[in-house]
Amino acid sequence: MSGQITIGRLAKATDTKAVTIRYYESAGLISPVNRTQGGYRLYTDREKDRLLFIKRARQLGLSLEDVKSLLGLADDENAPCEQVDSIIHEQLERVRSRVRDLLKLEQELGRLERGCKAETIGECKIIESLSR
Amino acid sequence: MSGQITIGRLAKATDTKAVTIRYYESAGLISPVNRTQGGYRLYTDREKDRLLFIKRARQLGLSLEDVKSLLGLADDENAPCEQVDSIIHEQLERVRSRVRDLLKLEQELGRLERGCKAETIGECKIIESLSR
DNA sequence: CATGAAGGTTCTAGCCACTATAAGGTCAAG
DNA sequence: CTTGACCTTATAGTGGCTAGAACCTTCATG
Structure with missing residues (x-):
């Protein structure tokens, strides 16, 4: 029951930056909140939870678009969770494919690194490989 | 000895896009070339080689900034190749660290995927994990 | 020599998920 | 009432392109 807090406190509480929170608002991930007379945003636990949700989803490498979908889905208790599964599944596939590429x-970078025993550019195997 | 070619032909010959070549020029990776009276850029094998060098370096995941440094270094036969080595080494470290993260x-995405046997959002373990 | 298609030119804006900066207004403590 | 920490909006920049508009050139044809 922390009541209403300003953006800076919310940022600290969720280890985010205030600018990022405002950015999320502008991107439609967090809806606009009440303001003080002076125009300061005032947040409640509701937004704190939402922000933590976003953070965890982002830590899975999901795009803000995917996070937005998840937030939408999370709000409908009775909807099937197929779409949630497929967002996670596709992300898993993306990650696996990225790992394979990396x-x-x-390998390639390792080969290059080990291959170069030269002193000067003229003899450098790395430059040589890149040059053809 | 292909003589002078237009940007489109160079693009085809190097499997790049013309816009990308112009972008590289604007970014300082390729220096401005001679033009026809009408203003068409005319390229020679020199630029073709340079572009292929850039392509290979980009395939190693190097930033344009790093590629630019490599191009600069490649031009000085007698310079020590330490800097080349360190660009490659640092890239290798970045790749390794990225692989570890991924x-x-x-793991995490796999756990989530396997963990969800639910039908509806209300019971969905994925949404649950994200919600706390 | 005229035409038209293919390909070239520059410029601007957009992508993603922020980050940085400026110029100003608000709040709470002393 | 002043100070200084915090907030506000707006604008521009990041990387490495991609997309589009509006226009100009080149070259193979008829």
Whole structure:
């Protein structure tokens, strides 16, 4: 029961930045909240929960678009969770494919690194590989 | 000895897009070339080689900034190749660290995927995890 | 030599998810 | 009432392109 807090406190409480919270509002992930007479945004636990949800989803590497979908889905208790599953599944596939690509890259970079025993650019195997 | 070619032909020859080549020029990776009377850029093998160098470096995941440095270094035969090595080494480290992160993500996403046997959002373990 | 298609030119805006900066207004404590 | 921490909006920038508009050039045809 922390009552109403300003954006800075919410930022601290959720380890986000105030600008990011405002950005989420402008992007439609968090709806506009009540303001003080002076125009300061006032947040409640509701927004804190929502922001933490967003944070956790972002930590899964999901796009804001996907996070937005999840937030929408989360609000309808009786809807089937197929779409949730497929968002997660597709993300998993993206991650797996990215890992495969990066492992190939790691191999290649490793080969280059080990291959170069030169002192000067003229003899450098790395520059040589890149040049053809 | 292909002589002078227009941007579209260079693009085809290097599997790049013309806009990308112009972008590289504006970014300082390729220097401005001679033009026809009508203003068409005319490229030679020199630029073709340079572009292929850029492509290969980009395939290693290097930033245009790093590619630019490599191009600069490549031009000085007698310079030590330390800096080349360190660009590659740092990229390798970035890739390794990214792989580690993505593998953790894969674990987490896999757990979520396997954990959800629910039919509706109300019982969905994924939404539950994200909600706290 | 005229025409038309294919391909070139510059410029501007958009993508994503922020980050940075400026110029100003509000709030609470002392 | 002043101070200083915090808030406000607006604008521009990041990287590495991509998309589109409006216009101009080139070159193979008829």
